[in-house]
Amino acid sequence: MNKKIAFLLCLAIFFIGGTICAQTEQKPFKVVIDAGHGGHDPGCNGVHSKEKDVCLSTALKLGKLITDNCPNVKVIYTRKTDVFIELYRRAQIANTNKADVFISIHCNAAENTSAGGTETWVMGLHKSESNQAVARAENSAILKEKNYENNYEGYNPNSPEANIIFALYSNAYLTNSILLANKVQKSLVNTNHFTNRGVKQAGFWVLHKVAMPSILIELGFLTNAENEKYLTSDANLNKMATAIYKGFVDYYNTVTNHNLETSPSTPLPATEAKEETADKTNTEEKENKITPQPSPLVSTKEFKNDVHFKVQFLSSPKKIALTDKQFNNIPDLNCYYENSLWKYTAGDEPTQADAANILKELKSRYNDAFIIAFQGDKKITVSEANALLKK
């Protein structure tokens, strides 16, 4: 029980108090709507559709509903057109605008084409210790941005006491994230009658960078014929956007003193049924389009036999903080110590092919980057890793 602990307690009260008292009548409530993927990153593909298009269409519809019906809510989009935006930029847009809520919209894909349904994710810590270390490092970066280190002498974000505070800090957002996620998820499955895959928690890169309640919606599976048929109808996307809108307004009413009708008084303009365009797609095009890819956003994937592939892009005799500027925009950044060197890695992938995609991206910045593999925390060779995957 010393001054330091007293300070940390004050900080905790500040964070929690801040979340509860943040909403006032005058200040506009800001919602960031994030359409997943875009530009050269199509996300996952269905037979007739690309994830980036379904996401953008739904995001614009949701934004229009909020703009037309919620006078005190300001909508900020991470993208309004088919452009590529890095994940860190999306979080940055939300953070610099001091948004109150972050809603990321995606679609799912699976090798098993019978997998289908809607799910909503909230940020949670990774299970493995190494990933928790990354989360800690990033949390300390958030504190740095806000000059906490300069303001409070002797404060060390890596101390065990600080971890208690971080737990409280992210829990303050987590409570509201789960509240919003539950409302949106319920509203969506009541509308599309897809399988309810529930509200889930994972370490999404884009979510764990944003300092506000945040959710990531997987509308449905583009690799599931029924889900895809539904999601490629513009009229159905109107319904989905309206369902998300209702969940959002319910949340907004709960955290502010407003009492808006959850059904929009100005609904989206009715659109002509466009289902037939899907059937017109010729077979040639169809053949080219069947390439479901895992979403690069998902950082908790299925790791068979606990095999992880990463891209090692830098080694250094001196430890470099993971929060260092040079590491901006490195996905799933991590490091390990071997043969008197600190080695820095990007990605955390279930297959060598997935790691190869990250390698391709990093080659322009780090031309001697290469793929490595781990089983749990133990480094193994890439061929050993591939052998383990065949078991």
Ligand SMILES: [Zn+2]
């Ligand atoms: Zn996605």
